[in-house]
Amino acid sequence: MFELTITSQFAAAHQLRNFKQKCERLHGHNWRVDVCIRSPELDTIGLVRDFGEIKETTRQVLQELDHRFLNEIPPFDDLNPSSELLARYLFKRLSERIDGGPIRVSRVSVWESENSCASYWEGELENP
């Protein structure tokens, strides 16, 4: 199995509902997003997929969240905009655009600070 990882960023504010800690107050993060793509096969020139293509797709999806108040953007007007639920949302959005042939988005990790990260994947992941 081959795996690629690209890293991207966006800046946004959020407010966790019903969370009796300081994160219940409006605040912002410079979020870092790691997107992993897996494929058991390579194309004819020895690539899973062009890194630039994955970065561009990720940039387009993150653009919708950049410099926004996440609690106002569906589905986060209803769901809490936690790092966990952001990771699942981004996994689904990116899978729709990237999955095809042998290629799958295998994991999305959302870092809300340098040392706090939430990841989402589906199914079995060997050597996660």
Ligand SMILES: [Zn+2]
């Ligand atoms: Zn926060």
